[in-house]
Amino acid sequence: MKRLAKWRLLPLFAVMALLAGCGEPFLSALKPAGEVAQMQYDLMLLSTAIMVGVIVVVTIIFIIVVTRFRRKNDNEIPKQVEGSHKLEMIWTIIPILLLLILAVPTVAATFKLADVSPMEKKGEDGKTEAVVVKVRANLYWWEFEYPNEEILTSQDLVVPTDEKVYFELKASDVKHSFWIPAVGGKMDTNTENVNKFWLEFDGKASDEAGSLFYGKCAELCGPSHALMDFKVKALPRDEFDQWVAAAKAVKEPKQAETAQAQAGQEVFNNSCIGCHAVTPANSTPEQARMGPNLTDFGNRSRVAGVLEHNEENIKKWLKDPEAIKPGNKMTGKYNLSDEEIDAVTEYLMGLKVQ
Template structure:
C-alpha cells in the first residue's frame, strides 16, 4: 500500500508539472517570434523538434515490429546473430547525418548573429552609422545608453522597428543576461568584457504586442533575479526619431506644475538627486550612475520594471522598496520618508513626462 501511495504521489506531481509547464505569459513566449533573430531561433527549434519526433516515431515503429513479429512462439533457441556490419554502419551514419542537419544551420545562424561589423563603420564625426545601444545591467535594474544620440535612460528601452539595432552588453556588479523572449537574443552581461550582438524588432509583432515587449534577466543574479525585468518600446522609425529629438531637447529637469509636485521636487533635489539623474544627457561618468535615470519616469509603463505605473504603486515602492524587490540597492539609501513626503514625491515623479 505504501508503494502504491508513493506511485500515486509521483503520478500526481508529474501531472502537475506537465500542466504547469504550459503556464506563462504570452508576451514572454519564444513561440511567437517578432523579429529576424527570434524567427531564426524559432525555425531552429522547429527543425530540432521535427528531427527528434521523427527519430522517436521510427524507433517506436521498429520496436513494435520486433515485439510482435519476432515474439517467441516455442521453446526452441533462435539463430544466434553476433553482428551485422550493414546495420552497424546504418545506425552510425544516420545519427551523424542528423547531427549535421542540426549543426550546419545552427552554426550559420550563430555566426550571423555575431556579425556586428556594422558597428565599426563610422561617419566623418566618428559616430557609428548603425544604431548602437550600450546596455548596462545592475542589481536589479537596467540602463540604456545611446552614445551617438547622447541619451541615457533606464528600465524602458526604446527602439525603432524593422531595422537592426546593435547592442554592447556589460554588467556593473555580477553576471546578468539580456533577453527579450519574443525578439530573441539571450546573451550574458559580464563585468570584465563587452558582449556584442544585434536584434531586429518586427513592426507587425510590435503592433500585436502593443508596441511593448518584455525583457528579462536570464542569469541567476540574486534574491530579486526573477524581478529584474525591463520593457522595450518598439516604435516606427519616424516616432523613434521624434522620441530621440524630444529627449535631446531636454537640458533642464522637467519642472513640477502643482504645489504638491513642487514640494516633491524639493525633496527629490535634497536627497534622491544624489543617485538619480533627471536629464538624459550622458555627461555623467558611467561609474557615477548608481541608480536608474528618471528623466521620463512618468512616461514609462512600469515602476521598478514590475509594477504598473500609477501613484499608488509609486508610493508602495517609496514606502518600502525591500518588499517589492528584496536586496535592491535603494533599500539602504533612500531613507525614511513621512507619508506626506511620499505623497509629494509620488506626485513629482508622476509628472516627469517628456511625451505629449
Template sequence: MKKLAKWRLFSLLALMALILSGCGKPYLSTLQPAGEVAQRQYDLMQLSTIIMVGVIAVVTIIFLIVVFRFKRKDEQIPKQVEGSHKLEIIWTVIPILLLLVLAVPTVIETFRLADVSAMDEVNEDGKTDALVINVRANLYWWEFEYPNEEIVTSQELVVPTDQRVYFNLKASDVKHSFWIPSVGGKMDTNTDNINKFWLKFDSKGAEKANELFYGKCAELCGPSHALMDFKVRAVPSDEFDQWVASMQGIEEPIQPETALAQEGQDLFNQSCIGCHAITPNNASPEAARVAPNLTDFGDRAYVAGILENNEENIKKWLADPETLKPGNKMSKTYGELTPEQIDALTAYLMELKVQK
C-alpha cells in the first residue's frame, strides 16, 4: 500500500509538471512567440523535441519487444546477429539522417538571424533606413538610445510592430544579457565589444500582451540580477512615430504644474540632476551614463522596472531603494530623504510626461 501511495504521489507530481510546463503569459513566455525571431526559434525547438521524443519512443518499443519476445525460456541459445552489415548500416545511417534534419535548418536559421547588414546601409543623410537602438546595460538598469532619432530613454523600450528593429548591445560595468522571452532569444552585453542582432515584434502578439512585453537580464550579474527587468512597449508604427515626435519636442525640462511639483523640481535640480537627465538628448552614443534618463518617467508602466508606476510605489522607491533592489548605485549616492521631500519629488516625477 505504501508503494502504491508513492506511485500515486509520483503520478500526481508528474501530471502537475506536465500541466505547468504549458503555462505562460503572452508578455513573458517563450512558448507563446510574438515575433519572427521567436517563432523561428520555437519551430526549431518543436522540431528537435519531436525528433528526440520519436527516438525515445522507438528505442523504448524495441526494448520492450526484446524484453518480452526474446525472454529466455530454456537453455537454447538464440540466433546470434553480431556482425550483421545490414543492421550496422541501419543504426549508423539513421542517426546521421536525424542529425542532418536537425543541423541543416539550425545552421540556416543561425545565419539568417545573424544578418544585420541593414545596420550598415547608410542613406544620403548619413543615417540608416532601419530602426537601430543602442542598448546599454548597467547595474541594475537599462538605457535605450535611438541614434537616428537622437533621443535617449531608460527602463522602457518603445518599438514599432511588424518591422525589424536592430540592436547594438553593450554593458557599462559587468556582463549582462538582453532577453525579451516572448520575442526572441537572449544575447550577451559585454564591456569590451558590441553585439548586434535584430527582433521583430508581431502586432497580433503585441495585442495579446496588451502592447507590453517583459524584458530580462539573463546573465547572473549581482545581488539584484533577478530584479534587472525592463519593459517593452510594442505599438503600431504611427503611434511609435508620435512617441518619437513627442520625445524630440522636449528640448527643455518639463515644467511642473503644481506648487508641490515645483518644490520637487527644485530639490531634483539640487541633487538628482547630477546623475539623472530629464531631456531625451542627454549624451552621445559612446558616453556612459550614470543613472536612468527620466524624461518620460510619468509615462512609464513601471518604477525601476519592477514596481507598478503609481504614487505609492514611487515613494517606496525613493524612501528605500536598497531594500527593493539591493546593490543598486542610487543607494550609495544619495542621502536619506524626509517625508516632505519624498512627497515633492514624487509629485514632480509623476508630471514628467511627454504624451499628455
C-alpha cells in the first residue's frame, strides 16, 4: 500500500513538469527576444542535442548488448572479450569530438558577450556613443542611471530597441543578480566591484502592452527576493529620444494641482523626500537615493514592483509595506493617518513624465 501511495504522486509531478515549461514571450528564457538571448538559447539547444544523442546511442548499445550477448541457458557461457583497441579508440575519440563541438561556440560566445569596449570609449565631452545604464540593486528595488543622458530612474528600465545597451552593475547592500529572462544576461551585482555586460532588445518581441519585458533578481537576497522585480520598456530609437528629452525637461518637482494633492505634497515633503527624489537628475544626493526615484511614478505599471498600479494598492503599500514586501527598508519609517495616505496617494498619481 505504501508503494501504491508513492505511485499516486506521479501525476502530480507530471503536471508540475508541464507547468514548468509554460511562459509568456516576454517572460520566458525559451523564447529569446534579443541577440544575447538567441546566442544563449542556441548554445542550450546544442548542448541538449549532444546530451540527448549520447543518451540515445548508449541506450541502443545497452539494449543490443543485453539481448544479443545474454546468457541463453545455464550450460552456455557467452563469448568472453578481453579487450578491443578499436572500441577503446572510438569511446575515447568521440567524447573529445563532442567536447570540441560544444566548447568552440561556447568560448566564442563568451568572448563576444564579454566585449564591453564601446562603453569605455568616451569623447571629449566624457560621454559614449553607446547607450550606457548604471544599475544599482537595493533591498528590494532597482535604480537605473543614464550617465550620458544625465537622468536617473527607478523600477522601470527604458531602453532603445535593436541596438546594444551596455550595463554597469553594482549593489548597495547585499549581493543581487540582474536578469531579464527573455533578453538574456543574468549577472551578479556586488557591493565590492562593478560588473559589465551588454544586451540587445528585439523590437519585434512584445507583450500585449507593447515592447515590455520583465526583469528579476536571480540571487537569493532576503525575505522579499521573489518580489524584487522591475519592468523594461523597450522603445524604438526615436521614442526613446523623446522619453529622454521629456525626462530631462523635468527640472523641479511637479506641483500638485488639486487641494488634496497639494496636501499630499506637503506631507511628502515633510516625511518622504529625504529618501525619495522626485526629479530625474542623476546629481540626486546619495541620501535621497535610499528609496526609489518617484519622478514618473504616475506612469508606472506596478506599485512596489509587484502590485497593479492603482490608488487602492498605493494606499495598501503606504499603510503597511511590510505586509507586501517583508524586510523592506520603508517599514516603520512613517506612521501616516488615513487622510494623509489619501492625500499622498493623489499626489503620487500625478507624478508623470509626459
